[in-house]
Amino acid sequence: SRGGVVMVRRGRWGRLPGMVSALTSCLLCAGLCAGLCARTAAADGTADWRIEDMGVRDAWDAGLTGKGVKVAVIDTQVVRDYPALADADVTYRLALSHGDSCRGEYDRGRTMSKRDMTLDTADGFDMTHGTDMVALIVGNGKGYDGGAGIQGIAPDASVIAYADSFPNTGQLGGSLSSTKCVDSDGDGVDLDESGVTDAVDSGARIINMSFVDMTENWDYLPAALHALRHGVILVSGRNNSTDAGLYDLVGEPAYTQYFPGTVTVNSLARDGTVSATSDVMDGNVSILSPGADTLGYDYTSQRELSLGDGGTSTAAADLTGYLTLAVQKWPEATGNQILQSLVRNTRGNDSGEARLDGEHRTGFGAVDLPRLLSVDPTGYPDVNPLLEWAVKASERHEETKGLYTEWDAHTLGESDPFSPSGEKVACTTACELVGREYRRQARAWRKVEQCRRDGGSDCMRWSATATAGRADGQADADTDADAAGSSALPGWVVPVAGVAALVVVGGIVATVVARRRARGRRRPPQGPAAVGGGPAYPSGIPPVRYPPSAGPPTQPPSLPPRR
Incomplete structure (x- = not known):
């Protein structure tokens, strides 16, 4: 349809x-x-x-x-x-x-x-x-x-x-x-x-x-x-x-x-x-x-x-x-x-x-x-509220802690089960770039707010969107390096050890690949992601009342259900 x-x-x-x-x-x-x-x-x-x-x-x-x-x-x-x-x-x-x-x-x-x-x-x-x-x-x-x-x-x-x-x-x-x-x-x-x-x-x-x-x-x-x-x-x-x-x-x-x-x-x-x-x-x-x-x-x-x-x-x-x-x-x-x-x-x-x-x-x-x-x-x-919510929410749950802050288990790994059907969230070390982008946006907004408190003019020039061009160079280099070093299938498909060699982009990528391969276990997270502007986590909010589903959710196939 x-x-x-x-x-x-x-x-x-x-x-x-x-x-x-x-x-x-x-x-x-x-x-x-x-x-x-x-x-x-x-x-x-x-x-x-x-x-x-x-x-x-x-x-x-x-x-x-x-x-x-x-x-x-x-x-x-x-x-x-x-x-x-x-x-x-x-x-x-x-x-x-x-x-x-x-x-x-x-x-x-x-x-x-x-x-x-x-x-x-x-x-x-x-x-x-x-x-x-x-x-x-x-x-x-x-x-x-x-x-x-x-x-x-x-x-x-x-x-x-x-x-x-x-x-x-x-x-x-x-x-x-x-x-x-x-x-x-x-x-x-x-x-x-x-x-x-x-x-x-x-x-x-x-x-x-x-x-x-x-x-x-x-x-x-x-x-x-x-x-x-x-x-x-x-x-x-x-x-x-x-x-x-x-x-x-x-x-x-x-x-x-x-x-x-x-x-x-x-x-x-x-x-x-x-x-x-x-x-x-x-x-x-x-x-x-x-x-x-x-x-x-x-x-x-x-x-x-x-x-x-x-x-x-x-x-x-x-x-x-x-x-x-x-x-x-x-x-x-x-x-x-x-x-x-x-x-x-x-x-x-x-x-x-x-x-x-x-x-x-x-x-x-x-x-x-x-x-x-x-x-x-x-x-x-000027902070993406859905990005912020995802980063913060992942830190609030034991199953997904470190998803965007310190994912060091191996090149590609999965969280603990995080759905009624036992679905897990797959991530690579490149997922840290997601958390890094949220923190960049939060830091930029704090700078805008400080500028306004100081009586400055055109304070939005410090915002995350306004400074995206300056962030592009380093961000793209980091993204390419991390994505290249962590593009992989789960361990049951191909050996993770062979993945890091797929793409080499100069000495930066070689260094990142070596670091990614050397990580053999996930370190415990060092604490919640940096807090920036945007929605705070609600508590005690009554649920939105919509009619319940016509029946119990059907069990998904072995792969995560998508449309």
């Missing part, structure tokens, strides 16, 4: 025998798509509640349409002649790190190049998942044959659409809905990682990723840290399933959807409940956004809208649209400050502070666009 795209990440180790077939079996059995059978044809005049109920028309009347804000969407190829995109400001890009083109993993006749990475209806596609996501942000509401199409929340925004895979004909979501792009040697190309990096460098304020990693993808870490340093907002959906997640918001750096600092979105229905397809405890969920009871498409050949459950893919794209309007409203606010406002001003939370649901089902709550547009965020800390 629309909300169920699954990307099986091959990455550096994706061609190992047996791994892909095992993953495919898990995907086929996991029930990852939102409910297709429950969909009904949309009658004329069906309310698009993601717009009508959320204050979007009031924002448009006030001149807030996303104009001047650049957004990136990383997804499958887009059908460029879909009518709703006729007037949209969309730039199409293929972020290949080397070469000019790549081919389909199983059909080498399918190609994408830097000159042409889109589709049109003549290619046999009326809709793709990527087309749907772009239109949810900037669509004009026009459909095929003079009918209704997808209306975007921020229709005047500028979108860079990064193609990361080929869509397959049939359903728009699910484990078999897309095919990865490979180079001439048959190796998967890192279009998501390079897309994030290119989007940041191209001035995108928000990056929408309505997909989910199914395998550990450590190549993504440098790109994600690059985005966090520059205050670029990362938005992702979660698994469209009722498989339980982690106990708390500690993040999972191996996966794009749970990387610390990312807004992980769950799907909200019009009646205020969580979509039945994803209503479950998941500590990494941070925000609820409209995804169920929405208008959209289910098949690549479908030309008429229908009403159904768009899943967390739709919820993520909708949130990206709301955030785009907020960025336009508050041009002086950093991305971190917009996120601070997002988590502090959710629906029904009048405290002004971030309050995480104690049951870990609804995150900080449902997005409240009118409050995002009425509360000035520029007084909030």
